[in-house]
Amino acid sequence: MDDFTPFSLENTLQCGQLFRWKKNDGSWTGIVAERVIKIRQKANVLEFEGANASFIKGYFRLDDDLQLIASCINRDHLMERALHRFPGLRIARQDPWECLISYICATYKNIPAIKSMISELSRRFGQKILFEGKSHFSFPTPDSLANATVNDLSSCGLGFRARAVREAAKHVRTGKVDFDSLKKASCKTAKSELLCLPGVGNKVADCTLLFSLEKLSAFPVDIWMKRVIKDHYSQNFDALFDKSLTEGNSLSTKAYERISEFAQGYFGKFAGYAQQYLFHYYRSLRNKACKS
DNA sequence: GTCCAGGTAAGAT
DNA sequence: ATCTTACATGGA
Numbered sequence: 599m600d601d602f603t604p605f606s607l608e609n610t611l612q613c614g615q616l617f618r619w620k621k622n623d624g625s626w627t628g629i630v631a632e633r634v635i636k637i638r639q640k641a642n643v644l645e646f647e648g649a650n651a652s653f654i655k656g657y658f659r660l661d662d663d664l665q666l667i668a669s670c671i672n673r674d675h676l677m678e679r680a681l682h683r684f685p686g687l688r689i690a691r692q693d694p695w696e697c698l699i700s701y702i703c704a705t706y707k708n709i710p711a712i713k714s715m716i717s718e719l720s721r722r723f724g725q726k727i728l729f730e731g732k733s734h735f736s737f738p739t740p741d742s743l744a745n746a747t748v749n750d751l752s753s754c755g756l757g758f759r760a761r762a763v764r765e766a767a768k769h770v771r772t773g774k775v776d777f778d779s780l781k782k783a784s785c786k787t788a789k790s791e792l793l794c795l796p797g798v799g800n801k802v803a804d805c806t807l808l809f810s811l812e813k814l815s816a817f818p819v820d821i822w823m824k825r826v827i828k829d830h831y832s833q834n835f836d837a838l839f840d841k842s843l844t845e846g847n848s849l850s851t852k853a854y855e856r857i858s859e860f861a862q863g864y865f866g867k868f869a870g871y872a873q874q875y876l877f878h879y880y881r882s883l884r885n886k887a888c889k890s
Numbered sequence: 891g892t893c894c895a896g897g898t899a900a901g902a903t
Numbered sequence: 904a905t906c907t908t909a910c911a912t913g914g915a
Contacts, residue, residue: 614896635899701896708895711913757911762898799898820896850906877896903909
């Protein structure tokens with residue numbers, strides 16, 4: 599398969615949006631729905647097993663016109679650097695159920711810990727899949743998490759998130775939230791539905807919208823976006839608001855909405871892409887600083 | 891051992 | 904309405 603440029607498997611899998619992929623000597627192995635996929639990129643050729651080309655194309659959103667998206671969000675020097683530093687980074691098309699639970703778990707946790715939680719949840723409550731002689735585990739169904747005890751969930755490292763995960767699973771199982779209809783609904787309507795779920799606030803809702811419900815304008819605001827806004831976009835806000843963006847104190851609902859709405863107006867209909875580039879770029883700067 | 895993490899929700903003002 | 908604080912756990 600070779601009609602997908604620009605695309606970087608590395609940048610797409612490493613940017614922090616996905617939690618189920620591992621790299622081993624040049625190729626990546628990941629669990630997607632009920633499959634194990636092994637994939638690698640050589641220049642402009644993708645080699646993979648475990649799925650067909652159309653699945654890969656859909657999963658990595660290779661039909662998005664990334665050139666167009668990049669030109670839309672490239673509004674300033676910072677974005678230009680981010681786009682240049684991580685070319686070919688694409689938003690993946692995640693399964694909404696897995697995405698929702700993953701980002702409920704992501705609350706107030708670092709990425710290695712999130713990966714460990716998801717892996718453990720899958721090992722305990724998912725289905726075993728054999729691939730190249732090794733056991734892998736699919737993400738648990740809504741049923742299996744709804745039936746789990748809070749204690750069992752907690753022992754996967756979920757901590758206080760266990761209750762929210764279990765309750766959210768119940769809502770999905772009963773069809774109280776229906777992801778297919780949320781895909782068709784407007785961003786605003788879909789978000790208000792998601793916000794009814796336990797453990798889901800503005801940020802988790804926006805991640806679910808962006809990464810799994812086709813809402814590419816959704817702009818999740820986490821601690822990294824707060825830092826980016828404070829460091830590079832504060833001139834778009836009043837001084838008092840900027841001052842409230844200090845490290846340590848969490849974002850109020852009001853502040854969240856001000857930032858997210860600013861970003862959607864500023865970056866446009868692909869603001870979610872802008873968010874992911876900024877997220878990955880800003881984290882990479884900090885990680886570099888830590889190593890030196 | 892300390893710090894902090896892709897925030898949320900309950901309680902206080 | 905809006906602001907403040909507790910929160911379980913584990914990786915860095």
